[in-house]
Amino acid sequence: MPDVNRELADFLRRARAAVDPERAGLPADTRIRRVPGLRREEVALLASVSTDYYTRLEQGRRITPSASVLEGIARALDLDAAGRTHLGHLTGTPLTGISHPPAVQRVRPGLHQFLDALDAQPAFVLGRRTDVLASNRLARALLTDFNRLPAPERNYARWVLTSDEAREVFVDWEDQARAAVESLRLELGDASGDPATLALVDELRDLSPHFARWWSEHRVYQRTFGTKRLRHAVAGELTISYESFGLPGDPGQTLFVYTAEAGTTSRQAMDLLASWIATPSH
Template identity: 70%
Template sequence: MTVSNRELADFLRRARGRIDPSRAGLPADDRVRRVPGLRREEVALLAGVSTDYYTRLEQGRPITPSAGVLDAIARALGLDAAGRDHLGHLVGPASGARRRVPTVQRVRPGLHRFVDALGGNPALILGRRTDVLATNRMVRALLTDFDALRPRERNYARWMFLTDEARNLFLDWDVQARAAVESLRLDLGNDPGDQAAKDLVAELVTRSPEFRRWWEEHGVYRRTFGSKHLRHPVVGELTVDYETFTMPGDPDQTLFVYTTEAGTASRQAMDLLAGWVLSGDAAGRGRRAG
């Protein structure tokens, strides 16, 4: 069994285990359930495939379901769009070929200028495996100064799990950290040959028990929008909302823009942070950013 097939088998088993049988629309069954979730034959019934076929798929056998079958299995397992995409990535195209991506990640000069031009709105661009590729001065003041870190350390997931700074900054650290794990899992499923991503996962699995636990759950998540709750050392508590945008011409790069709601204490805190940045007080900190 190949590594990718083991990943597929693990993903399907864990997704099946998260389904509440009482809400799956199945016929009444009085048999005692020894493990949580659906049985294999129940997933097969809901997906409209044979139990043998689904069993072989969950065992990681080298079979390639059609898009329609994958859609049916995704519905049976209650997968969201990110989960369905991840399932497709793990199965792979019929040829077995994987999308080849450039080794070096670069942000176009125009995008650097665009991020800088966002002014009072913190913004950054993440690449594959949550590498931080571009930041503006507001995000460096809100989160951390990624530009001041060594190149290897300019990674959002590594910063999230391996620094006290991130743990102290996020009031909802467990929510944000788990999202980072599941986003990284989605990335690696899309490009299982990414050795740098494998090395990063191996490091975080070894050094962070939380990362190891969430990674083993095999959840996936695609950031599109959301909120973060912070306790900033300069301006205090604030809630920031974020929207994400995939960069034209490079689907592996995602722009994150952070905003606050008008008329709120969070907006006042963000305005205070902007004034602090513009005054030049932030320039000498060397540590903070974003």
Template identity: 60%
Template sequence: MRPGLYQLIDALDGEPALVLGRRTDVLAANRMAKALFADFDGMPREERNYARWIFLDEGARSLFADWSDQARAAVESLRFEVGRDPHDKATTALVAELRERSRDFDQWWEQHRVHQRTHGSKRLRHPLVGDLTVDYESLALPGDPDTMLYVYTTAPDSSSRQAMDILASWVAAGPGGQPSRSES
């Protein structure tokens, strides 16, 4: 990833931001994204994948109040990825692993639904700040069509915004640092 992209997600200090590559590989996450979702840097490099995390990590299952909706969206996004490059061995291996290890994934994969989500909402039950809803926008990065920036926000003056502000103050009080620089 370009250094400027790390600087951009770091500048979004009060809002969670993720950079995903092909197959939903997590390439970078700012401190807020790690606090809201998971510390992807703490995972082995080969496991830093959003779809793998949502299906195989119990923390993800309990975090999302709408887990089945989010998990199905991950399946549909992977189907979209397979359609773009059906011979990509890494994508094929990821799909095979998820089909073997997750009954839900295997069931939804068989439905052959394809969809690329560019915006939406996620309902969370965060262990530190409680229930909140985040909206996301995904932004394609010119010059790198395989990389997407996801920025998560909350409605102004909402209980979700209050929860996000509490999370931001918790992150600010914790150890400092730069956004994660996951090697792909």
């Protein structure tokens, strides 16, 4: 039996033993449990596969389960993001991080502290459907104070497409707005059943003719890195680079950091803005 199959069998057995039967949503069963966790037939029931099929997986047989079967097993075993990733590695079939992300998006305290520590670089965290979950002072001074917006309006795509402020800030507004639409279109492919995402799309269709036109083109774009040209009332014009960082511990959240090259007028403008917001009146 190949090593990968032995490892898969061992992982499945240990994961099954760690599941609390009372919390698994199983039908009432008065039989005495002689081992911890779920029985094989219970995992099979929860995963919607046959007991024989699941048993062969636990025995390390030469089987290549489909993605849908693995999703069912991951749910039955209540695997977290790391467990799902490991199951995908063992079977050669990648699984998504968490099948049902939490409805309320929150940024962990340590990440808030990290954003605040980046006092010379604008930085912010976007969640699902480009919701702005956190930002540092320099990002709020450079773009807009998202904290002052009503909670439903703290959304990057919505701000870029519907606010006069965004048109003033971005010299290349059309490029940035189109990229926001195409990024949202890409995300919808992975969250087609999310009511909040669908509601945002409907709202933006009504609010922005540009959104309706670009959305109908069905183009997609993934923001990973790039440049933006901005115009600020205090700092003047500047060109910034941005990098994006997925947060492994928080699926669906992305950290964006803006930088300006040392020794350039853009860096000087960024430093001027940082100094301006550091004064007591700001």
